[in-house]
Amino acid sequence: MKHTTFVQLLDLAVGAVLVTSFAALWLRRLATVTRVIAIQGFALAGVAAVIGVYEHETELIAVSVMVAVLRGLVLPGLINRTMRDGDERREVESLINIPASLLAAAVLTLVAYTATRSVVALDDSAQVRAMPLGVAVGLIGILLVVSRRKAVLQIIGVLMLDNGIALVMFLGTSGVPLAIELGVASDVLLAMFILQVLTSRIRTKFGGTDLDQLRELRD
Amino acid sequence: MNPTGIAVALLQAVFVIACAPLLVGWTRLVRARLEGRVGAPIRQPWRDLRKWFVKERMVSEHTGWVFALAPLVLTGSAVLVAALVPSLSTSSALDQVGDLFAVVYLLLLGTVALSLAGLDAGTAFGGMGASREMTITAIAEPTVLVAIFALSVSAGSSNLGVIVADTLSRPSAAASPTNLLALAALAVVTVAETGRIPVDNPSTHLELTMIHEAMTLEFSGPDLAMIELAAHVRLVVFLTLLANLFVPWGIATTAQPLHLLVAAGAVLVKLTVLATIVATVEVFLAKVRLFRVPELLAASFVLAFLAVTASFFLA
Numbered sequence: 001m002k003h004t005t006f007v008q009l010l011d012l013a014v015g016a017v018l019v020t021s022f023a024a025l026w027l028r029r030l031a032t033v034t035r036v037i038a039i040q041g042f043a044l045a046g047v048a049a050v051i052g053v054y055e056h057e058t059e060l061i062a063v064s065v066m067v068a069v070l071r072g073l074v075l076p077g078l079i080n081r082t083m084r085d086g087d088e089r090r091e092v093e094s095l096i097n098i099p100a101s102l103l104a105a106a107v108l109t110l111v112a113y114t115a116t117r118s119v120v121a122l123d124d125s126a127q128v129r130a131m132p133l134g135v136a137v138g139l140i141g142i143l144l145v146v147s148r149r150k151a152v153l154q155i156i157g158v159l160m161l162d163n164g165i166a167l168v169m170f171l172g173t174s175g176v177p178l179a180i181e182l183g184v185a186s187d188v189l190l191a192m193f194i195l196q197v198l199t200s201r202i203r204t205k206f207g208g209t210d211l212d213q214l215r216e217l218r219d
Numbered sequence: 220m221n222p223t224g225i226a227v228a229l230l231q232a233v234f235v236i237a238c239a240p241l242l243v244g245w246t247r248l249v250r251a252r253l254e255g256r257v258g259a260p261i262r263q264p265w266r267d268l269r270k271w272f273v274k275e276r277m278v279s280e281h282t283g284w285v286f287a288l289a290p291l292v293l294t295g296s297a298v299l300v301a302a303l304v305p306s307l308s309t310s311s312a313l314d315q316v317g318d319l320f321a322v323v324y325l326l327l328l329g330t331v332a333l334s335l336a337g338l339d340a341g342t343a344f345g346g347m348g349a350s351r352e353m354t355i356t357a358i359a360e361p362t363v364l365v366a367i368f369a370l371s372v373s374a375g376s377s378n379l380g381v382i383v384a385d386t387l388s389r390p391s392a393a394a395s396p397t398n399l400l401a402l403a404a405l406a407v408v409t410v411a412e413t414g415r416i417p418v419d420n421p422s423t424h425l426e427l428t429m430i431h432e433a434m435t436l437e438f439s440g441p442d443l444a445m446i447e448l449a450a451h452v453r454l455v456v457f458l459t460l461l462a463n464l465f466v467p468w469g470i471a472t473t474a475q476p477l478h479l480l481v482a483a484g485a486v487l488v489k490l491t492v493l494a495t496i497v498a499t500v501e502v503f504l505a506k507v508r509l510f511r512v513p514e515l516l517a518a519s520f521v522l523a524f525l526a527v528t529a530s531f532f533l534a
Contacts, residue, residue: 015396026518099517106521
């Protein structure tokens with residue numbers, strides 16, 4: 001693969017990861033947000049695949065296939081199941097309105113750029129230059145967790161945070177050993193299972209997953 | 220300013236004005252066919268304009284000079300922008316004196332003139348339409364600026380002709396994240412600024428949700444013809460911006476007649492494709508609630524903003 005094509009494909013894949021995180025903030029229907037997070041998983045796998053093909057690392061290509069299966073299919077599927085079990089309203093309920101959260105996310109992107117300036121200055125490669133976007137995706141994930149009321153969306157936020165961390169990892173290290181990636185993947189899967197069980201427990205106990213109503217202790 | 224440049228600018232203005240009603244007729248025809256109707260022929264908008272131009276001009280006695288001036292300002296600014304935007308050639312004489320800021324503020328001038336005229340007549344619909352138009356413009360206009368600004372960072376100039384020539388010289392830049400993000404942002408704004416579905420419905424009258432039509436209710440005869448023509452020209456100007464900023468191939472970089480002819484053919488093909496897309500999307504979309512429009516525009520502003528950050532940090 002030529003260097004310019006590599007840079008272009010990498011930029012496109014990384015850009016897709018960032019744009020999907022904005023789309024997850026913008027959309028209102030929970031089902032669509034889940035689909036968007038699946039697309040983000042595939043874009044993340046695309047980043048790994050592009051780096052793997054360019055640097056001729058079969059291990060990284062294997063990792064990218066695993067990322068696609070786990071973050072593109074399995075985890076969104078789990079979230080979908082969590083959502084289908086409950087019969088609550090399928091619309092996003094947010095503490096701040098959608099234009100405000102979009103603008104907050106734009107500010108967070110700038111924060112990510114300024115915070116990682118010294119890291120970016122270390123090297124002039126395309127991977128390192130795209131690293132701030134990974135940090136931005138992570139920050140937007142945190143924004144999603146703190147600003148949304150539904151437990152399902154908070155799970156999606158945590159997943160997005162993890163996608164951001166994975167993106168930084170792919171760009172920063174150009175391929176971690178398969179063993180570490182496997183460990184991380186199984187951890188994420190485990191966390192999602194626990195969150196799914198927790199959500200359904202909350203729902204059977206309290207009838208809904210609006211976490212704002214779980215602040216006070218009652219007998 | 221050389222004479223060929225002036226000739227090119229005039230040619231562009233004439234070309235856009237001649238094409239605009241036909242293109243609007245084309246979108247209406249495509250929409251009608253997709254909805255299972257026969258539809259009016261594509262020269263119907265031209266026939267309407269001709270009819271209105273010979274009709275009597277009725278003006279309410281409660282209106283003032285703002286109302287009388289608005290059609291002239293709106294049409295004048297639209298025609299000037301049509302001459303300025305590189306539709307046929309990048310060597311227009313006006314391109315050196317007016318850049319993207321001039322384009323945006325000329326378009327804004329027309330919008331403000333029409334809104335003031337809507338208020339001037341003192342009808343409930345006019346005021347409602349004007350206030351809505353201002354709300355949408357206040358969010359949409361910065362997005363146009365920021366989106367084109369993102370493109371001008373890599374070209375090193377805010378002149379539209381230079382931006383187009385820069386994309387021509389570096390074909391790989393056409394698919395960069397900056398360009399794609401700016402394209403998405405500008406596409407949303409085009410829909411909002413030209414009053415198409417899902418922001419406004421161009422084919423309704425006397426409905427509580429209308430925006431553009433509400434402001435034009437009081438106009439009749441030649442005034443109405445000018446306002447409609449300006450609306451058509453603005454649609455084509457925005458579509459030309461979309462086509463030539465992001466897919467500039469075919470545009471002439473000189474003022475030779477043969478190149479201009481090729482450019483006219485190329486831009487016609489591009490505009491027809493874009494108009495078909497606009498019409499097709501309109502069939503499948505419902506108008507969004509007025510209070511959801513800021514969400515849509517905020518999203519497009521954020522896309523434009525991301526385009527600027529990408530052009531600074533990724534490239």
